[in-house]
Amino acid sequence: MLFFLFPLLFFVISAEIAFRINEKLSTDPQFYEEWKDLISIQDRQMGDHSEDLFHFSSLLHQLKSCPSVRTLSDGVNSLRVEDVAIYADLGHLSTYCTHNLTRLNNGDLDSCGHHSSSSSLPTLDKMFRVFNSNLTLINVHRSHNESFVNQTKAITARIKEIPGNEDKWKMIVMLPNIQDGEASETGQAAIEVLQAIEYLNDNLPRNTFILVLKSSGKGIWRDASHAHSACLTLLDRWKKFVDYNSEEVWDQVKIIVEKNFQNQQFTVEILPLLNEGALAQLPNGSDLSSLGFDCAHWSERGLSLLHGAIWTSMLTSLSMRSKEYRPLHSTPKCPEPRCPFIRTSANSAVCLWSKIEEDPFTLAPQFIAVAILSVSALLCFILVIFLCLRKDKGQLKKEKAFGSNFSSIKFIDDDA
Numbered sequence: 001m002l003f004f005l006f007p008l009l010f011f012v013i014s015a016e017i018a019f020r021i022n023e024k025l026s027t028d029p030q031f032y033e034e035w036k037d038l039i040s041i042q043d044r045q046m047g048d049h050s051e052d053l054f055h056f057s058s059l060l061h062q063l064k065s066c067p068s069v070r071t072l073s074d075g076v077n078s079l080r081v082e083d084v085a086i087y088a089d090l091g092h093l094s095t096y097c098t099h100n101l102t103r104l105n106n107g108d109l110d111s112c113g114h115h116s117s118s119s120s121l122p123t124l125d126k127m128f129r130v131f132n133s134n135l136t137l138i139n140v141h142r143s144h145n146e147s148f149v150n151q152t153k154a155i156t157a158r159i160k161e162i163p164g165n166e167d168k169w170k171m172i173v174m175l176p177n178i179q180d181g182e183a184s185e186t187g188q189a190a191i192e193v194l195q196a197i198e199y200l201n202d203n204l205p206r207n208t209f210i211l212v213l214k215s216s217g218k219g220i221w222r223d224a225s226h227a228h229s230a231c232l233t234l235l236d237r238w239k240k241f242v243d244y245n246s247e248e249v250w251d252q253v254k255i256i257v258e259k260n261f262q263n264q265q266f267t268v269e270i271l272p273l274l275n276e277g278a279l280a281q282l283p284n285g286s287d288l289s290s291l292g293f294d295c296a297h298w299s300e301r302g303l304s305l306l307h308g309a310i311w312t313s314m315l316t317s318l319s320m321r322s323k324e325y326r327p328l329h330s331t332p333k334c335p336e337p338r339c340p341f342i343r344t345s346a347n348s349a350v351c352l353w354s355k356i357e358e359d360p361f362t363l364a365p366q367f368i369a370v371a372i373l374s375v376s377a378l379l380c381f382i383l384v385i386f387l388c389l390r391k392d393k394g395q396l397k398k399e400k401a402f403g404s405n406f407s408s409i410k411f412i413d414d415d416a
């Protein structure tokens with residue numbers, strides 16, 4: 001019923017406010033000083049994260065050693081990470097800003113539209129690829145103000161070009177932030193997400209898994225506004241967007257999704273990771289190095305940390321999922337042995353599955369090895385016994401040669 005509360009609005013009135021940080025920088029000297037301070041703090045903090053290199057470089061390596069389980073995949077509730085064949089992500093939290101202090105100081109501002117897959121740090125596409133080297137990455141060109149539904153349409157069109165796409169498992173990760181959608185009742189991010197889900201359900205109804213990062217509330221961005229005056233100014237223009245992006249609307253979207261868009265072939269999981277998200281704290285104050293210079297997007301570092309947390313959340317049962325994201329390093333998570341699937345509400349409640357026993361062909365080499373080993377052990381044993389017996393016989397002969405031996409007696413006799 002709630003479904004009808006939000007009639008589909010495919011005409012999207014552009015709400016893109018032509019806000020140029022550059023413009024603001026040249027007209028507002030106070031903001032200029034604050035912003036310079038922000039980017040130099042970010043620069044210093046990035047330099048201070050000496051542990052980054054170790055964590056980022058070992059993450060994919062650690063995932064490589066996750067055990068693999070053979071099961072029969074019979075739908076969304078027993079989908080393993082290695083079954084995912086096509087990956088796409090969309091939304092402003094799937095892109096990052098590069099950070100180059102020299103260039104930023106020269107007023108050469110980055111677009112903040114770098115796609116996650118272009119990052120040199122671990123991101124979701126790279127994590128899935130660890131488990132399936134054949135993963136197809138969908139990376140559609142998008143302008144920074146492309147609507148969520150338009151991004152989804154472009155992704156769908158690209159997926160449909162892939163031969164056999166219907167039978168392949170598709171993972172589509174929706175990562176909206178405050179800039180996705182509009183500051184209006186019908187254009188807010190949650191509604192855009194719902195429209196995108198509906199479009200996907202109509203066009204890719206088979207073997208599709210959608211992960212949505214719920215971005216209600218203020219969380220990270222409220223924290224950022226408090227953490228630095230430049231962020232406060234930069235994020236001020238998104239205030240109305242944040243007000244519209246309410247918890248209640250996301251709750252309704254969740255109910256609609258559960259009623260209409262969860263079946264054996266198509267499902268949507270909404271991750272609560274950012275519900276009570278906040279920036280990490282350093283002894284000196286907030287860690288701004290996970291944010292880009294516009295305070296709304298992530299830095300390359302921040303994006304990678306978030307993707308790692310989404311990976312963990314995806315493999316965690318519903319009741320255990322974190323709601324308090326902090327941009328910090330965490331140990332990469334393997335699929336749980338007890339339920340080695342991407343977790344859904346169904347397999348979080350009951351996770352029934354059976355391991356496929358190894359078939360004889362894969363076992364054959366092991367059998368042969370065991371057989372060869374046993375035969376050689378047996379041969380060794382026989383050889384050892386044989387040698388021992390021979391040695392005993394030899395000793396016996398020697399003893400006899402020196403004793404009152406029949407033949408020696410005979411020999412003596414003969415001699416005599």
Ligand SMILES: *[C@@H]1O[C@H](CO)[C@@H](O)[C@H](O)[C@H]1NC(C)=O
Pocket residue numbers: 014015016143145146147
């Ligand atoms: C996107 O932004 C560009 C300028 O940056 C503008 O020309 C275009 O009309 C915008 N499109 C939409 C749909 O908002």
Ligand SMILES: *[C@@H]1O[C@H](CO)[C@@H](O)[C@H](O)[C@H]1NC(C)=O
Pocket residue numbers: 100101102103
């Ligand atoms: C930053 O940009 C400048 C100018 O484009 C370039 O010379 C320099 O190598 C860049 N620094 C890094 C760390 O990429």
Ligand SMILES: *[C@@H]1O[C@H](CO)[C@@H](O)[C@H](O)[C@H]1NC(C)=O
Pocket residue numbers: 134
């Ligand atoms: C990977 O993809 C290629 C072509 O798309 C296919 O020939 C090959 O069998 C695939 N490999 C695996 C392990 O699925």
Ligand SMILES: *[C@@H]1O[C@H](CO)[C@@H](O)[C@H](O)[C@H]1NC(C)=O
Pocket residue numbers: 012014145146147150
């Ligand atoms: C979405 O696509 C339609 C048709 O291609 C276009 O007219 C519209 O401006 C786009 N909207 C946005 C916000 O990108």
Ligand SMILES: *[C@@H]1O[C@H](CO)[C@@H](O)[C@H](O)[C@H]1NC(C)=O
Pocket residue numbers: 044045048282283284
């Ligand atoms: C803490 O602040 C001082 C002075 O502002 C600065 O030199 C130092 O690098 C900061 N430390 C961290 C971890 O940000």
